[in-house]
Amino acid sequence: MRYQLPKLPYGFDELEDFIDAKTMEIHHQKHHQSYVDGLNQSLEEIAGSFHPKYITSILSDLKSIPEQSRKKINFFGGGFENHRLFWETMIPNGGGNPGGNLADSIDVYFENFNKFKNLFSGISNSIEGSGWCWLVFNPTFNKIEIISTRNQDSPWVLNKIPLLGLDLWEHAYYLKYYNKKEDYISSWWNVINWDYIENRFSELL
Ligand code: MN3
Numbered sequence: 001m002r003y004q005l006p007k008l009p010y011g012f013d014e015l016e017d018f019i020d021a022k023t024m025e026i027h028h029q030k031h032h033q034s035y036v037d038g039l040n041q042s043l044e045e046i047a048g049s050f051h052p053k054y055i056t057s058i059l060s061d062l063k064s065i066p067e068q069s070r071k072k073i074n075f076f077g078g079g080f081e082n083h084r085l086f087w088e089t090m091i092p093n094g095g096g097n098p099g100g101n102l103a104d105s106i107d108v109y110f111e112n113f114n115k116f117k118n119l120f121s122g123i124s125n126s127i128e129g130s131g132w133c134w135l136v137f138n139p140t141f142n143k144i145e146i147i148s149t150r151n152q153d154s155p156w157v158l159n160k161i162p163l164l165g166l167d168l169w170e171h172a173y174y175l176k177y178y179n180k181k182e183d184y185i186s187s188w189w190n191v192i193n194w195d196y197i198e199n200r201f202s203e204l205l
Contacts (some may be wrong), residue, residue: 003055005029005036006084014092018187020176028087031171035079035152042072055081059156078152082132082165089164091193098194102163102201105144117189120146120166124185130169135197136160137204144201161204164197 008028013021039055046069055077058065065073097113098106110116123146124133133148136155144163147155155162166188173184 001054003036003039003080005033006087008087010090010092015090015191018190019090019173023171023173023175026175027167027171028083032079032083035076035083038072038076039080042069042076045069045072056154056156059154060159062157074154074157075152078154078157081154081156082152082162082167085162086165086167089193089197090188090191091196092191094192094194095190096194098198100198100202101205102144102194102198105201109144116146121182121185121189123148124166124168125182127168132168133166134160134162135164136162137201139204163201164192 005028008024011021012024012028015024046066058073059077059081062070062074097103103113106113106116110119120133120135127133127148129150131148131150131153134146134155136145136147137143138145138160140159145160147158147160149155149158155165166185168181168185173181177184177187
């Protein structure tokens with residue numbers, strides 16, 4: 001299969017006040033596109049344009065990829081899938097609190113939503129260089145966790161299923177927030193699509 005740039009579920013300017021239109025446009029049209037192109041090119045190099053598995057299955061089993069291509073597939077495949085999820089987990093007029101099973105699980109593992117939010121924000125802010133902060137489901141221990149990854153490393157590589165991810169590359173916020181990463185992080189909570197994330201979580205249970 002050839003991967004294509006996923007459509008944004010909203011307009012570039014619809015997250016304005018929290019994420020500016022220009023950042024959204026460049027992030028989606030240029031950065032995400034470059035991961036799509038890099039992924040297609042890397043897959044072509046190893047098996048023509050056809051690969052029978054979806055990228056999350058490939059990332060979960062990187063050893064099945066010829067060694068010389070592993071790093072590239074990890075980077076571009078992670079970049080492709082991380083951003084695909086990132087767009088889906090945001091929505092205009094989002095924010096608030098999660099409900100349902102996810103809210104219950106957050107209470108179990110983080111005591112309450114505010115503690116979860118503070119912990120997630122703190123870890124996000126402490127990432128040095130480029131990376132992501134994640135809420136993941138760990139199927140081995142059947143629990144949710146917060147983790148961070150470097151560059152475009154995906155939780156799938158660690159056999160963890162990402163529910164929510166925050167892009168902490170400078171390209172995600174620099175035009176509006178400059179060096180104020182903390183302000184970007186606190187704004188982002190206002191555009192989270194908790195219904196989408198809750199559904200994603202409930203399907204795993
Ligand atoms: Mn990005």
